[in-house]
Amino acid sequence: MAISKNGINGTLKGRVGNAVFCNWKGITYVRSLPQPKRKRNRSESTLANQSKFKFIQQHVLNVLALARIGFSYISKNRTAYNSAMSYNLKSAVLSLPERLAVNWETFAFSRDMLNPIYDVRVLPNMGSGSILVKWKVDPEFLKHRGTGN
Numbered sequence: 001m002a003i004s005k006n007g008i009n010g011t012l013k014g015r016v017g018n019a020v021f022c023n024w025k026g027i028t029y030v031r032s033l034p035q036p037k038r039k040r041n042r043s044e045s046t047l048a049n050q051s052k053f054k055f056i057q058q059h060v061l062n063v064l065a066l067a068r069i070g071f072s073y074i075s076k077n078r079t080a081y082n083s084a085m086s087y088n089l090k091s092a093v094l095s096l097p098e099r100l101a102v103n104w105e106t107f108a109f110s111r112d113m114l115n116p117i118y119d120v121r122v123l124p125n126m127g128s129g130s131i132l133v134k135w136k137v138d139p140e141f142l143k144h145r146g147t148g149n
Contacts, residue, residue, distance in 0.1 A: 025077050052093050053085075055100045059092075060084050063109055070110020087111055116141035 011028045012021035018033045042050075060067060064081065071080035071087070092107040093100060116138040123132040 027077060048095075052095070052100060053089060056089050056093050056102075057085065059102055059107070060088060066109045070108070073112050083111070084108070 011023065013023060014021060015033070019030050020033060021028065021030055023029075060081070064084075067084035068080045071083040074080075074083040087108055092103050094103050117135045118138065119136040121134045123134065124130075125132060
């Protein structure tokens with residue numbers, strides 16, 4: 001049973017027949033009732049797309065805390081995770097003949113974000129063979145984001 005808010009022309013929520021009315025981030029949409037899964041033979045292109053998705057998903061999940069901040073400005077109707085996956089799936093996956101690889105030059109942690117970072121210092125440590133990068137972040141940005149990390 002669906003419930004109508006604001007009369008007959010209002011938004012619906014619930015089920016009518018095999019249609020389900022849902023609301024996500026202020027957008028009302030209709031989807032069909034889920035059907036039981038069937039075993040199907042998937043094509044080579046479908047398997048290739050699924051493996052690409054799984055491959056980049058592992059890399060995005062490793063930097064998810066950064067991606068949630070860096071991709072949060074793209075769209076109010078998309079999650080930062082979805083935006084990060086979409087962008088990196090299109091631009092950062094290299095399909096080599098024997099395996100998949102990440103193109104680190106195009107892999108993104110953020111898009112369309114104001115740059116709150118200043119006073120960047122790169123400190124090479126010859127003893128350990130590492131590089132330490134330090135920076136300061138605009139306090140107003142942190143206040144707006146509600147985080148100090």
